[in-house]
Amino acid sequence: MTFFTEFGRYLIMLRGMFSKPENFKMYWKEFMHQCSEIGIGSLGIVVIISIFMGAVSTLQTAYQLVSPLIPKETIAQIVRDTVILEFAPTLVCIVLAGVVGSKIASELGNMRVSEQIDALEIMGINTKTYLILPKIFGALLMIPILVVISAALGIWGGRLAGVMSGIVSPSAYDSGLVQSFMPFNVIFALIKAYTFAFIISSIPAYYGYYVQGGALEIGRASTKSVVVSCVLILFADYVLAAILL
Amino acid sequence: MIEIKNLRKSFGDKTVINGVSATMQAGKCNLIIGASGSGKTVFMKCIVGLFQPDEGQVLYNGSDFTQMDFNDKKEIRKEIGMLFQGSALFDSMTVEQNIKFPLDMFTKDSHAQKMKRVNEVLERVQLSGSNKKFPAELSGGMKKRVGIARAIVLNPKYLFCDEPNSGLDPQTSLVIDKLIKEITIEFNITTVVNTHDMNSVMEIGDSIIYMHQGNKEWEGSNQEIIFSKNEKLNSFIFASDFLRDAKDMRMLEAKGKIDNGRNMDDLLK
Numbered sequence: 001m002t003f004f005t006e007f008g009r010y011l012i013m014l015r016g017m018f019s020k021p022e023n024f025k026m027y028w029k030e031f032m033h034q035c036s037e038i039g040i041g042s043l044g045i046v047v048i049i050s051i052f053m054g055a056v057s058t059l060q061t062a063y064q065l066v067s068p069l070i071p072k073e074t075i076a077q078i079v080r081d082t083v084i085l086e087f088a089p090t091l092v093c094i095v096l097a098g099v100v101g102s103k104i105a106s107e108l109g110n111m112r113v114s115e116q117i118d119a120l121e122i123m124g125i126n127t128k129t130y131l132i133l134p135k136i137f138g139a140l141l142m143i144p145i146l147v148v149i150s151a152a153l154g155i156w157g158g159r160l161a162g163v164m165s166g167i168v169s170p171s172a173y174d175s176g177l178v179q180s181f182m183p184f185n186v187i188f189a190l191i192k193a194y195t196f197a198f199i200i201s202s203i204p205a206y207y208g209y210y211v212q213g214g215a216l217e218i219g220r221a222s223t224k225s226v227v228v229s230c231v232l233i234l235f236a237d238y239v240l241a242a243i244l245l
Numbered sequence: 246m247i248e249i250k251n252l253r254k255s256f257g258d259k260t261v262i263n264g265v266s267a268t269m270q271a272g273k274c275n276l277i278i279g280a281s282g283s284g285k286t287v288f289m290k291c292i293v294g295l296f297q298p299d300e301g302q303v304l305y306n307g308s309d310f311t312q313m314d315f316n317d318k319k320e321i322r323k324e325i326g327m328l329f330q331g332s333a334l335f336d337s338m339t340v341e342q343n344i345k346f347p348l349d350m351f352t353k354d355s356h357a358q359k360m361k362r363v364n365e366v367l368e369r370v371q372l373s374g375s376n377k378k379f380p381a382e383l384s385g386g387m388k389k390r391v392g393i394a395r396a397i398v399l400n401p402k403y404l405f406c407d408e409p410n411s412g413l414d415p416q417t418s419l420v421i422d423k424l425i426k427e428i429t430i431e432f433n434i435t436t437v438v439n440t441h442d443m444n445s446v447m448e449i450g451d452s453i454i455y456m457h458q459g460n461k462e463w464e465g466s467n468q469e470i471i472f473s474k475n476e477k478l479n480s481f482i483f484a485s486d487f488l489r490d491a492k493d494m495r496m497l498e499a500k501g502k503i504d505n506g507r508n509m510d511d512l513l514k
Contacts, residue, residue, distance in 0.1 A: 110336075119335075122326075123346075123351075
Protein backbone atom coordinates (compact mmCIF):
# COMPACT_ATOMS: atom_id res chain seq x y z
CA MET A 1 0.00 0.00 0.00
CA THR A 2 1.43 3.36 -1.00
CA PHE A 3 2.14 6.19 1.42
CA PHE A 4 -0.67 8.30 -0.05
CA THR A 5 -3.23 5.48 0.24
CA GLU A 6 -2.30 4.95 3.89
CA PHE A 7 -2.31 8.66 4.62
CA GLY A 8 -5.69 9.09 2.91
CA ARG A 9 -7.17 6.21 4.91
CA TYR A 10 -5.72 7.72 8.10
CA LEU A 11 -7.42 11.05 7.33
CA ILE A 12 -10.70 9.28 6.53
CA MET A 13 -10.45 7.49 9.88
CA LEU A 14 -9.95 10.81 11.68
CA ARG A 15 -12.89 12.39 9.87
CA GLY A 16 -15.06 9.36 10.64
CA MET A 17 -14.50 9.82 14.38
CA PHE A 18 -16.61 12.93 14.55
CA SER A 19 -20.22 11.86 14.79
CA LYS A 20 -22.92 12.30 17.39
CA PRO A 21 -22.45 9.80 20.24
CA GLU A 22 -25.25 7.24 20.59
CA ASN A 23 -25.17 7.63 24.35
CA PHE A 24 -23.02 10.40 25.85
CA LYS A 25 -22.79 8.66 29.23
CA MET A 26 -21.24 5.55 27.69
CA TYR A 27 -18.73 7.64 25.74
CA TRP A 28 -17.83 9.58 28.87
CA LYS A 29 -17.31 6.29 30.71
CA GLU A 30 -15.01 5.09 27.93
CA PHE A 31 -13.14 8.42 27.94
CA MET A 32 -12.55 8.17 31.71
CA HIS A 33 -11.43 4.57 31.29
CA GLN A 34 -8.90 5.65 28.67
CA CYS A 35 -7.67 8.51 30.87
CA SER A 36 -7.06 5.99 33.63
CA GLU A 37 -5.37 3.51 31.27
CA ILE A 38 -3.12 6.10 29.65
CA GLY A 39 -2.48 8.33 32.67
CA ILE A 40 -2.41 6.06 35.70
CA GLY A 41 -1.22 3.09 33.66
CA SER A 42 1.90 4.94 32.48
CA LEU A 43 2.62 6.90 35.65
CA GLY A 44 5.03 4.36 37.14
CA ILE A 45 7.36 4.20 34.14
CA VAL A 46 7.21 7.99 33.71
CA VAL A 47 8.22 8.53 37.35
CA ILE A 48 11.18 6.13 37.12
CA ILE A 49 12.42 7.48 33.77
CA SER A 50 12.05 11.12 34.84
CA ILE A 51 13.98 10.82 38.10
CA PHE A 52 16.88 8.96 36.50
CA MET A 53 16.82 11.26 33.47
CA GLY A 54 17.24 14.33 35.70
CA ALA A 55 19.86 12.62 37.86
CA VAL A 56 21.97 11.58 34.89
CA SER A 57 21.63 15.07 33.37
CA THR A 58 23.07 16.63 36.53
CA LEU A 59 26.00 14.22 36.71
CA GLN A 60 26.87 14.54 33.03
CA THR A 61 26.51 18.33 33.01
CA ALA A 62 28.78 18.58 36.03
CA TYR A 63 31.26 16.25 34.33
CA GLN A 64 31.47 18.56 31.31
CA LEU A 65 31.60 21.86 33.22
CA VAL A 66 35.16 21.60 34.44
CA SER A 67 36.00 25.29 34.55
CA PRO A 68 36.03 26.75 38.08
CA LEU A 69 34.80 30.03 36.56
CA ILE A 70 31.39 28.57 35.82
CA PRO A 71 29.13 28.81 38.87
CA LYS A 72 27.46 25.66 40.18
CA GLU A 73 24.04 27.26 39.60
CA THR A 74 24.63 26.79 35.88
CA ILE A 75 24.24 23.03 36.34
CA ALA A 76 20.69 23.55 37.62
CA GLN A 77 19.91 25.92 34.74
CA ILE A 78 21.13 23.44 32.14
CA VAL A 79 19.31 20.53 33.75
CA ARG A 80 16.10 22.61 34.02
CA ASP A 81 16.12 23.73 30.39
CA THR A 82 17.19 20.37 29.00
CA VAL A 83 14.52 18.55 30.96
CA ILE A 84 11.76 21.05 30.12
CA LEU A 85 12.68 21.57 26.47
CA GLU A 86 13.63 18.08 25.42
CA PHE A 87 13.79 15.26 27.90
CA ALA A 88 10.35 15.53 29.51
CA PRO A 89 8.31 15.99 26.32
CA THR A 90 10.35 14.02 23.77
CA LEU A 91 11.97 11.22 25.73
CA VAL A 92 8.88 10.52 27.80
CA CYS A 93 6.66 10.60 24.72
CA ILE A 94 8.94 8.16 22.90
CA VAL A 95 8.64 5.83 25.87
CA LEU A 96 4.87 6.40 25.90
CA ALA A 97 4.74 5.60 22.18
CA GLY A 98 5.96 2.15 23.20
CA VAL A 99 3.84 1.75 26.31
CA VAL A 100 0.58 3.40 25.26
CA GLY A 101 0.93 3.04 21.48
CA SER A 102 1.52 -0.71 21.46
CA LYS A 103 -1.37 -1.17 23.88
CA ILE A 104 -3.78 0.83 21.69
CA ALA A 105 -2.69 -0.96 18.50
CA SER A 106 -2.89 -4.44 20.01
CA GLU A 107 -6.20 -3.76 21.78
CA LEU A 108 -7.89 -2.50 18.61
CA GLY A 109 -6.15 -5.14 16.49
CA ASN A 110 -7.42 -7.89 18.76
CA MET A 111 -10.91 -6.42 18.67
CA ARG A 112 -10.79 -6.32 14.87
CA VAL A 113 -9.50 -9.87 14.46
CA SER A 114 -11.95 -11.34 16.99
CA GLU A 115 -14.85 -9.50 15.27
CA GLN A 116 -15.62 -7.38 18.34
CA ILE A 117 -15.46 -4.24 16.17
CA ASP A 118 -17.90 -5.87 13.72
CA ALA A 119 -20.17 -6.71 16.67
CA LEU A 120 -20.21 -3.04 17.68
CA GLU A 121 -20.87 -1.96 14.08
CA ILE A 122 -23.81 -4.37 13.86
CA MET A 123 -25.28 -2.81 17.00
CA GLY A 124 -25.28 0.52 15.15
CA ILE A 125 -22.36 2.06 17.00
CA ASN A 126 -19.84 4.24 15.16
CA THR A 127 -16.77 2.29 16.17
CA LYS A 128 -14.36 5.04 15.17
CA THR A 129 -16.14 7.45 17.49
CA TYR A 130 -16.58 4.97 20.32
CA LEU A 131 -13.18 3.26 20.20
CA ILE A 132 -10.73 5.80 18.79
CA LEU A 133 -11.96 9.23 19.83
CA PRO A 134 -11.86 8.54 23.62
CA LYS A 135 -8.31 7.23 23.22
CA ILE A 136 -7.16 10.37 21.40
CA PHE A 137 -8.95 12.71 23.83
CA GLY A 138 -7.64 10.68 26.77
CA ALA A 139 -4.09 10.97 25.44
CA LEU A 140 -4.51 14.70 24.75
CA LEU A 141 -5.57 15.22 28.36
CA MET A 142 -3.23 12.86 30.17
CA ILE A 143 0.05 13.00 28.22
CA PRO A 144 0.65 16.74 28.80
CA ILE A 145 -0.04 16.11 32.50
CA LEU A 146 2.50 13.28 32.45
CA VAL A 147 5.00 15.56 30.72
CA VAL A 148 4.55 18.24 33.40
CA ILE A 149 4.97 15.62 36.13
CA SER A 150 8.00 14.28 34.29
CA ALA A 151 9.61 17.74 34.08
CA ALA A 152 9.07 18.36 37.78
CA LEU A 153 10.42 14.94 38.75
CA GLY A 154 13.35 15.29 36.35
CA ILE A 155 14.40 18.56 37.93
CA TRP A 156 13.93 17.07 41.41
CA GLY A 157 15.91 13.96 40.40
CA GLY A 158 18.72 16.24 39.22
CA ARG A 159 18.73 18.02 42.55
CA LEU A 160 18.74 14.72 44.42
CA ALA A 161 21.67 13.37 42.41
CA GLY A 162 23.57 16.66 42.66
CA VAL A 163 23.17 16.89 46.42
CA MET A 164 23.79 13.19 47.09
CA SER A 165 26.99 13.16 45.04
CA GLY A 166 28.16 16.50 46.46
CA ILE A 167 28.34 18.14 43.04
CA VAL A 168 26.08 21.02 43.93
CA SER A 169 24.57 22.29 47.18
CA PRO A 170 20.78 22.40 47.55
CA SER A 171 20.79 26.20 47.81
CA ALA A 172 22.97 26.59 44.67
CA TYR A 173 20.71 24.21 42.73
CA ASP A 174 17.53 25.99 43.89
CA SER A 175 19.03 29.35 43.09
CA GLY A 176 20.08 28.15 39.62
CA LEU A 177 16.59 26.89 38.89
CA VAL A 178 15.07 30.37 39.04
CA GLN A 179 17.85 32.18 37.18
CA SER A 180 17.11 33.16 33.54
CA PHE A 181 13.93 31.14 33.57
CA MET A 182 11.89 31.55 30.37
CA PRO A 183 8.20 30.69 30.86
CA PHE A 184 7.86 30.18 27.08
CA ASN A 185 9.93 27.00 27.45
CA VAL A 186 7.08 25.46 29.43
CA ILE A 187 4.57 26.51 26.77
CA PHE A 188 6.87 25.05 24.10
CA ALA A 189 7.07 21.79 26.06
CA LEU A 190 3.27 21.67 26.30
CA ILE A 191 2.86 22.34 22.56
CA LYS A 192 5.20 19.42 21.95
CA ALA A 193 3.32 17.28 24.45
CA TYR A 194 -0.05 17.90 22.72
CA THR A 195 1.45 17.21 19.29
CA PHE A 196 3.13 14.01 20.46
CA ALA A 197 0.00 12.91 22.33
CA PHE A 198 -1.97 13.09 19.10
CA ILE A 199 0.70 11.07 17.28
CA ILE A 200 0.98 8.49 20.09
CA SER A 201 -2.78 7.83 20.11
CA SER A 202 -3.88 8.27 16.49
CA ILE A 203 -1.11 6.36 14.68
CA PRO A 204 -1.44 3.14 16.74
CA ALA A 205 -5.24 3.47 16.57
CA TYR A 206 -4.96 3.53 12.76
CA TYR A 207 -2.70 0.48 12.60
CA GLY A 208 -4.81 -1.43 15.12
CA TYR A 209 -8.19 -0.52 13.65
CA TYR A 210 -7.30 -1.63 10.13
CA VAL A 211 -5.34 -4.76 11.01
CA GLN A 212 -6.12 -7.82 8.90
CA GLY A 213 -5.20 -11.39 9.68
CA GLY A 214 -4.41 -12.98 13.03
CA ALA A 215 -2.14 -12.81 16.06
CA LEU A 216 0.99 -12.36 13.95
CA GLU A 217 -0.46 -9.35 12.14
CA ILE A 218 -1.53 -7.80 15.45
CA GLY A 219 2.08 -8.03 16.63
CA ARG A 220 3.34 -6.56 13.37
CA ALA A 221 0.80 -3.74 13.50
CA SER A 222 1.79 -2.99 17.09
CA THR A 223 5.50 -2.87 16.26
CA LYS A 224 4.94 -0.81 13.12
CA SER A 225 2.75 1.66 14.99
CA VAL A 226 5.49 2.20 17.62
CA VAL A 227 8.20 2.65 14.98
CA VAL A 228 6.13 5.08 12.90
CA SER A 229 5.06 7.01 16.04
CA CYS A 230 8.67 7.36 17.21
CA VAL A 231 9.85 8.57 13.80
CA LEU A 232 6.97 11.06 13.59
CA ILE A 233 7.68 12.29 17.13
CA LEU A 234 11.31 12.97 16.24
CA PHE A 235 10.31 14.64 12.98
CA ALA A 236 7.67 16.80 14.73
CA ASP A 237 10.21 17.60 17.46
CA TYR A 238 12.58 19.03 14.85
CA VAL A 239 9.85 20.93 12.99
CA LEU A 240 8.46 22.48 16.18
CA ALA A 241 11.92 23.47 17.39
CA ALA A 242 12.70 25.04 14.01
CA ILE A 243 9.43 26.97 13.95
CA LEU A 244 8.97 27.99 17.57
CA LEU A 245 12.44 28.51 19.00
CA MET B 246 -38.50 -9.98 5.41
CA ILE B 247 -35.19 -9.29 3.66
CA GLU B 248 -34.91 -9.27 -0.10
CA ILE B 249 -31.54 -9.46 -1.78
CA LYS B 250 -31.44 -8.53 -5.43
CA ASN B 251 -28.55 -9.26 -7.79
CA LEU B 252 -25.82 -8.80 -5.18
CA ARG B 253 -22.26 -8.61 -6.42
CA LYS B 254 -19.06 -8.22 -4.47
CA SER B 255 -15.46 -8.42 -5.63
CA PHE B 256 -12.14 -8.03 -3.86
CA GLY B 257 -9.67 -6.80 -6.45
CA ASP B 258 -9.97 -9.10 -9.47
CA LYS B 259 -11.66 -11.86 -7.51
CA THR B 260 -15.45 -11.96 -7.71
CA VAL B 261 -16.74 -13.44 -4.46
CA ILE B 262 -20.49 -12.89 -4.89
CA ASN B 263 -21.75 -13.08 -8.43
CA GLY B 264 -25.23 -11.60 -8.77
CA VAL B 265 -27.05 -13.50 -6.01
CA SER B 266 -30.75 -12.85 -5.37
CA ALA B 267 -32.66 -14.34 -2.45
CA THR B 268 -35.50 -13.75 -0.02
CA MET B 269 -35.15 -14.25 3.72
CA GLN B 270 -38.57 -15.00 5.12
CA ALA B 271 -39.88 -13.58 8.40
CA GLY B 272 -40.40 -15.99 11.28
CA LYS B 273 -38.28 -18.64 9.61
CA CYS B 274 -34.74 -19.95 9.76
CA ASN B 275 -33.15 -19.06 6.44
CA LEU B 276 -29.95 -21.00 5.90
CA ILE B 277 -27.08 -20.12 3.63
CA ILE B 278 -25.01 -23.22 3.07
CA GLY B 279 -21.92 -23.93 1.03
CA ALA B 280 -18.37 -25.15 1.23
CA SER B 281 -15.63 -23.03 2.81
CA GLY B 282 -14.72 -20.23 0.40
CA SER B 283 -18.08 -20.35 -1.39
CA GLY B 284 -18.80 -16.75 -0.42
CA LYS B 285 -21.48 -17.28 2.21
CA THR B 286 -19.78 -15.20 4.94
CA VAL B 287 -19.15 -12.32 2.51
CA PHE B 288 -22.77 -12.63 1.38
CA MET B 289 -23.97 -12.35 4.98
CA LYS B 290 -21.61 -9.45 5.71
CA CYS B 291 -22.99 -7.65 2.65
CA ILE B 292 -26.54 -8.18 3.93
CA VAL B 293 -25.75 -6.73 7.37
CA GLY B 294 -23.68 -3.90 5.89
CA LEU B 295 -20.24 -4.90 7.13
CA PHE B 296 -19.22 -5.00 3.46
CA GLN B 297 -20.55 -2.58 0.87
CA PRO B 298 -21.64 -4.57 -2.19
CA ASP B 299 -20.41 -3.45 -5.62
CA GLU B 300 -23.88 -3.89 -7.10
CA GLY B 301 -27.33 -4.97 -6.06
CA GLN B 302 -29.86 -4.19 -3.38
CA VAL B 303 -30.53 -5.42 0.14
CA LEU B 304 -34.11 -4.52 1.04
CA TYR B 305 -35.19 -4.57 4.68
CA ASN B 306 -38.98 -4.40 4.48
CA GLY B 307 -38.62 -2.59 1.16
CA SER B 308 -35.92 -0.07 2.18
CA ASP B 309 -32.61 -0.41 0.34
CA PHE B 310 -29.95 -0.78 3.04
CA THR B 311 -27.07 -0.37 0.59
CA GLN B 312 -28.15 3.16 -0.36
CA MET B 313 -28.74 4.43 3.18
CA ASP B 314 -26.46 6.91 4.93
CA PHE B 315 -24.84 6.04 8.26
CA ASN B 316 -27.69 7.39 10.40
CA ASP B 317 -30.42 5.55 8.48
CA LYS B 318 -28.36 2.37 8.63
CA LYS B 319 -28.11 2.86 12.38
CA GLU B 320 -31.89 2.63 12.69
CA ILE B 321 -31.97 -0.69 10.80
CA ARG B 322 -28.98 -1.98 12.73
CA LYS B 323 -30.80 -1.44 16.00
CA GLU B 324 -33.21 -4.11 14.74
CA ILE B 325 -30.39 -6.53 13.91
CA GLY B 326 -28.78 -9.01 16.27
CA MET B 327 -25.81 -11.05 15.18
CA LEU B 328 -24.03 -14.09 16.51
CA PHE B 329 -20.47 -14.22 15.21
CA GLN B 330 -18.44 -17.31 14.40
CA GLY B 331 -16.08 -16.67 17.35
CA SER B 332 -18.94 -15.20 19.45
CA ALA B 333 -17.15 -11.78 19.47
CA LEU B 334 -17.80 -11.22 23.17
CA PHE B 335 -16.00 -8.27 24.73
CA ASP B 336 -13.10 -9.89 26.60
CA SER B 337 -12.83 -7.29 29.33
CA MET B 338 -16.51 -7.49 30.27
CA THR B 339 -18.41 -10.10 32.24
CA VAL B 340 -21.28 -12.05 30.71
CA GLU B 341 -23.72 -9.65 32.35
CA GLN B 342 -21.87 -6.56 31.08
CA ASN B 343 -21.66 -8.04 27.57
CA ILE B 344 -25.41 -8.55 27.43
CA LYS B 345 -26.19 -5.25 29.13
CA PHE B 346 -23.97 -3.27 26.74
CA PRO B 347 -26.59 -2.77 23.98
CA LEU B 348 -29.14 -1.81 26.65
CA ASP B 349 -26.74 0.74 28.15
CA MET B 350 -25.99 2.17 24.73
CA PHE B 351 -29.49 2.37 23.27
CA THR B 352 -32.06 2.47 26.07
CA LYS B 353 -32.85 4.87 28.86
CA ASP B 354 -34.14 2.12 31.14
CA SER B 355 -33.21 2.12 34.82
CA HIS B 356 -30.45 -0.18 36.05
CA ALA B 357 -33.07 -2.47 37.62
CA GLN B 358 -35.01 -2.75 34.35
CA LYS B 359 -31.84 -3.52 32.43
CA MET B 360 -30.82 -6.19 34.92
CA LYS B 361 -34.28 -7.74 34.71
CA ARG B 362 -33.94 -7.96 30.92
CA VAL B 363 -30.39 -9.35 31.19
CA ASN B 364 -31.56 -12.07 33.56
CA GLU B 365 -34.53 -12.85 31.31
CA VAL B 366 -32.35 -13.48 28.25
CA LEU B 367 -29.78 -15.35 30.30
CA GLU B 368 -32.54 -17.63 31.53
CA ARG B 369 -33.79 -17.99 27.95
CA VAL B 370 -30.38 -19.29 26.82
CA GLN B 371 -30.12 -21.44 29.97
CA LEU B 372 -27.21 -19.56 31.47
CA SER B 373 -28.77 -18.23 34.66
CA GLY B 374 -26.12 -17.70 37.29
CA SER B 375 -23.28 -17.07 34.86
CA ASN B 376 -23.63 -13.29 35.17
CA LYS B 377 -20.23 -12.60 36.69
CA LYS B 378 -18.13 -14.92 34.54
CA PHE B 379 -15.71 -13.57 31.96
CA PRO B 380 -15.69 -14.91 28.38
CA ALA B 381 -12.35 -16.63 29.04
CA GLU B 382 -14.06 -18.73 31.72
CA LEU B 383 -16.77 -20.05 29.36
CA SER B 384 -16.86 -23.10 27.10
CA GLY B 385 -17.42 -22.69 23.34
CA GLY B 386 -21.11 -23.56 23.63
CA MET B 387 -21.63 -21.15 26.52
CA LYS B 388 -19.93 -18.35 24.57
CA LYS B 389 -22.31 -18.97 21.68
CA ARG B 390 -25.27 -18.83 24.04
CA VAL B 391 -24.04 -15.56 25.55
CA GLY B 392 -23.60 -14.30 21.96
CA ILE B 393 -27.22 -15.24 21.24
CA ALA B 394 -28.37 -13.59 24.48
CA ARG B 395 -26.57 -10.36 23.54
CA ALA B 396 -28.01 -10.54 20.02
CA ILE B 397 -31.62 -10.85 21.21
CA VAL B 398 -31.50 -8.54 24.24
CA LEU B 399 -32.92 -5.59 22.27
CA ASN B 400 -35.69 -7.75 20.74
CA PRO B 401 -34.34 -7.62 17.18
CA LYS B 402 -36.43 -8.22 14.08
CA TYR B 403 -33.51 -9.88 12.32
CA LEU B 404 -31.07 -12.40 13.73
CA PHE B 405 -27.91 -13.33 11.82
CA CYS B 406 -25.79 -16.29 12.88
CA ASP B 407 -22.43 -16.85 11.23
CA GLU B 408 -21.51 -20.52 11.58
CA PRO B 409 -23.11 -20.92 15.01
CA ASN B 410 -21.88 -24.51 15.34
CA SER B 411 -18.25 -24.07 14.34
CA GLY B 412 -15.95 -25.62 16.88
CA LEU B 413 -18.77 -27.26 18.85
CA ASP B 414 -19.43 -30.92 19.50
CA PRO B 415 -22.53 -32.46 17.84
CA GLN B 416 -24.59 -32.45 21.06
CA THR B 417 -23.86 -28.79 21.84
CA SER B 418 -24.53 -27.97 18.19
CA LEU B 419 -27.98 -29.45 18.52
CA VAL B 420 -28.62 -27.35 21.63
CA ILE B 421 -27.60 -24.17 19.77
CA ASP B 422 -29.69 -25.12 16.72
CA LYS B 423 -32.71 -25.79 18.91
CA LEU B 424 -32.24 -22.47 20.67
CA ILE B 425 -32.00 -20.56 17.38
CA LYS B 426 -35.12 -22.29 16.07
CA GLU B 427 -37.10 -21.65 19.25
CA ILE B 428 -36.10 -17.99 19.41
CA THR B 429 -37.02 -17.51 15.75
CA ILE B 430 -40.52 -18.85 16.30
CA GLU B 431 -41.01 -17.29 19.75
CA PHE B 432 -40.11 -13.73 18.69
CA ASN B 433 -41.11 -14.07 14.99
CA ILE B 434 -37.61 -13.08 13.91
CA THR B 435 -36.20 -13.26 10.41
CA THR B 436 -33.24 -15.51 11.11
CA VAL B 437 -30.38 -15.99 8.67
CA VAL B 438 -27.88 -18.73 9.48
CA ASN B 439 -24.63 -19.33 7.69
CA THR B 440 -23.53 -22.92 8.07
CA HIS B 441 -21.98 -25.97 6.50
CA ASP B 442 -23.22 -28.26 9.23
CA MET B 443 -25.70 -30.72 7.71
CA ASN B 444 -27.27 -31.44 11.09
CA SER B 445 -28.29 -27.77 11.26
CA VAL B 446 -29.60 -27.92 7.73
CA MET B 447 -31.88 -30.82 8.54
CA GLU B 448 -32.87 -29.52 11.99
CA ILE B 449 -33.67 -25.88 11.36
CA GLY B 450 -33.52 -25.17 7.63
CA ASP B 451 -36.97 -23.80 6.78
CA SER B 452 -35.50 -22.15 3.72
CA ILE B 453 -32.08 -23.02 2.32
CA ILE B 454 -29.80 -21.37 -0.20
CA TYR B 455 -26.83 -23.34 -1.44
CA MET B 456 -23.90 -21.24 -2.63
CA HIS B 457 -21.07 -22.45 -4.82
CA GLN B 458 -18.19 -20.22 -5.94
CA GLY B 459 -20.17 -17.04 -5.37
CA ASN B 460 -23.31 -18.21 -7.16
CA LYS B 461 -26.64 -19.38 -5.81
CA GLU B 462 -26.82 -22.96 -7.02
CA TRP B 463 -29.94 -24.21 -5.33
CA GLU B 464 -32.83 -23.01 -3.18
CA GLY B 465 -35.36 -25.03 -1.23
CA SER B 466 -36.25 -26.44 2.18
CA ASN B 467 -34.84 -29.18 4.40
CA GLN B 468 -37.61 -31.45 3.15
CA GLU B 469 -36.46 -31.02 -0.43
CA ILE B 470 -32.68 -30.87 -0.13
CA ILE B 471 -32.11 -34.58 0.28
CA PHE B 472 -33.95 -35.33 -2.95
CA SER B 473 -32.29 -32.65 -5.00
CA LYS B 474 -30.75 -33.66 -8.33
CA ASN B 475 -28.29 -30.74 -8.31
CA GLU B 476 -24.89 -32.41 -8.68
CA LYS B 477 -22.90 -29.67 -6.96
CA LEU B 478 -25.29 -29.66 -4.02
CA ASN B 479 -25.22 -33.45 -3.81
CA SER B 480 -21.43 -33.56 -3.85
CA PHE B 481 -21.47 -31.00 -1.00
CA ILE B 482 -24.12 -32.73 1.12
CA PHE B 483 -23.13 -36.32 0.48
CA ALA B 484 -19.41 -35.77 0.70
CA SER B 485 -18.63 -39.13 2.33
CA ASP B 486 -19.42 -42.71 1.29
CA PHE B 487 -21.40 -43.11 4.50
CA LEU B 488 -23.69 -40.22 3.63
CA ARG B 489 -24.08 -41.41 0.04
CA ASP B 490 -25.13 -44.82 1.33
CA ALA B 491 -27.54 -43.17 3.73
CA LYS B 492 -29.02 -41.20 0.84
CA ASP B 493 -29.48 -44.37 -1.23
CA MET B 494 -31.29 -45.99 1.70
CA ARG B 495 -33.52 -42.92 2.01
CA MET B 496 -34.23 -43.04 -1.71
CA LEU B 497 -35.19 -46.69 -1.47
CA GLU B 498 -37.46 -45.81 1.42
CA ALA B 499 -38.98 -43.08 -0.73
CA LYS B 500 -39.31 -45.50 -3.62
CA GLY B 501 -41.37 -47.72 -1.33
CA LYS B 502 -43.71 -44.84 -0.73
CA ILE B 503 -43.92 -44.20 -4.50
CA ASP B 504 -44.96 -47.78 -5.06
CA ASN B 505 -47.82 -46.94 -2.72
CA GLY B 506 -49.09 -44.36 -5.16
CA ARG B 507 -46.76 -41.32 -4.91
CA ASN B 508 -44.96 -39.86 -7.89
CA MET B 509 -41.15 -40.10 -7.78
CA ASP B 510 -40.78 -37.04 -10.02
CA ASP B 511 -42.47 -34.85 -7.39
CA LEU B 512 -39.86 -35.83 -4.81
CA LEU B 513 -36.94 -35.44 -7.19
CA LYS B 514 -37.75 -31.88 -8.26
